[in-house]
Amino acid sequence: MNNFYLEDQQLQRLVKRYLPPDFFTWANKQLDDFGAHCAGAISERAVHTDRDGEPRLIKYDKFGNEISKVWVNEGYQKTVQETYDTGIVGYIHKDIPELGHKGNYVYAFTQGYLLSQAEAGFYCPVTLTKATAYLLDRYATEAIKQRFLPHVLATGEDELYEGATFLTERQGGSDVGANEVKAELAGSYYQLTGEKYFASNAGTCGVAMVLARTAGGAPGTKGLSLFAVPWEENRVNGKLRIRRLKDKLGVRAVPSVEVEFFRQKVI
Numbered sequence: 001m002n003n004f005y006l007e008d009q010q011l012q013r014l015v016k017r018y019l020p021p022d023f024f025t026w027a028n029k030q031l032d033d034f035g036a037h038c039a040g041a042i043s044e045r046a047v048h049t050d051r052d053g054e055p056r057l058i059k060y061d062k063f064g065n066e067i068s069k070v071w072v073n074e075g076y077q078k079t080v081q082e083t084y085d086t087g088i089v090g091y092i093h094k095d096i097p098e099l100g101h102k103g104n105y106v107y108a109f110t111q112g113y114l115l116s117q118a119e120a121g122f123y124c125p126v127t128l129t130k131a132t133a134y135l136l137d138r139y140a141t142e143a144i145k146q147r148f149l150p151h152v153l154a155t156g157e158d159e160l161y162e163g164a165t166f167l168t169e170r171q172g173g174s175d176v177g178a179n180e181v182k183a184e185l186a187g188s189y190y191q192l193t194g195e196k197y198f199a200s201n202a203g204t205c206g207v208a209m210v211l212a213r214t215a216g217g218a219p220g221t222k223g224l225s226l227f228a229v230p231w232e233e234n235r236v237n238g239k240l241r242i243r244r245l246k247d248k249l250g251v252r253a254v255p256s257v258e259v260e261f262f263r264q265k266v267i
């Protein structure tokens with residue numbers, strides 16, 4: 001296939017039906033371009049990432065210091081930048097300059113449908129970033145929004161922070177209420193201690209949304225709170241450690257890890 005959008009008439013019919021006419025005229029051209037890009041360069045990079053360029057964990061630097069860095073190949077990095085620059089996350093929450101209004105989830109999910117045909121492991125981090133943007137936009141205080149949202153919604157003008165969502169612990173995947181990671185107040189912020197057992201986009205995210213339990217809270221899900229964890233500052237300060245990358249059967253393009261927190265500063 002040369003263009004995942006143009007060669008899918010049913011998809012084009014659905015997009016036309018569900019987008020307002022002025023938005024459709026703009027989106028139709030963008031989806032045509034993105035559909036060709038996904039079937040072309042992005043697909044080529046996907047093959048490379050899946051076969052011999054998959055993410056790797058660099059656990060130590062040359063001096064033996066533990067650094068918990070995740071390496072991704074150059075094509076992967078290029079795909080990330082180009083994809084977010086289309087507004088796949090940003091335009092759900094902020095105005096599209098040419099139109100003067102926001103996009104919507106129909107448009108964003110259509111972009112995701114095209115991208116995931118190249119590689120589901122490229123789209124997975126986008127869905128995590130979408131969830132992070134939604135949570136921050138809807139529930140965060142003004143100060144937290146100002147700190148993270150311009151980066152999470154970046155379309156080229158600001159440094160991009162991809163998002164992540166860490167729920168699963170060894171004893172609790174479906175059973176989120178069994179979560180044990182602790183959050184303790186330390187002045188104006190919280191510190192996390194404990195382990196998350198299946199954390200996708202760790203190492204490549206700028207901010208992660210992490211579930212943890214504050215002291216004296218109710219048992220089960222009612223006692224859980226959600227924290228915004230700035231990744232890089234905590235990694236550099238040795239407040240988190242990636243234990244290992246998961247050896248998955250599929251979606252190997254996205255790094256999924258086990259991560260430990262050591263009295264980590266969060267918000």
Ligand SMILES: Cc1cc2nc3c(=O)[nH]c(=O)nc-3n(C[C@H](O)[C@H](O)[C@H](O)COP(=O)(O)OP(=O)(O)OC[C@H]3O[C@@H](n4cnc5c(N)ncnc54)[C@H](O)[C@@H]3O)c2cc1C
Binds near residue numbers: 165167168172251
């Ligand atoms: C590729 C991949 C990426 C992931 N990325 C993340 C991530 O970024 N962040 C994150 O937090 N987690 C992530 N996870 C973990 C995922 O959320 C968990 O695997 C999922 O929640 C299931 O939990 P579990 O693996 O502990 O399985 P379990 O909860 O132990 O379930 C095992 C089996 O038991 C069944 N089961 C469980 N409870 C019940 C019940 N009450 N009644 C009947 N049947 C039941 C389930 O359907 C399943 O078949 C990822 C997993 C994968 C595979």
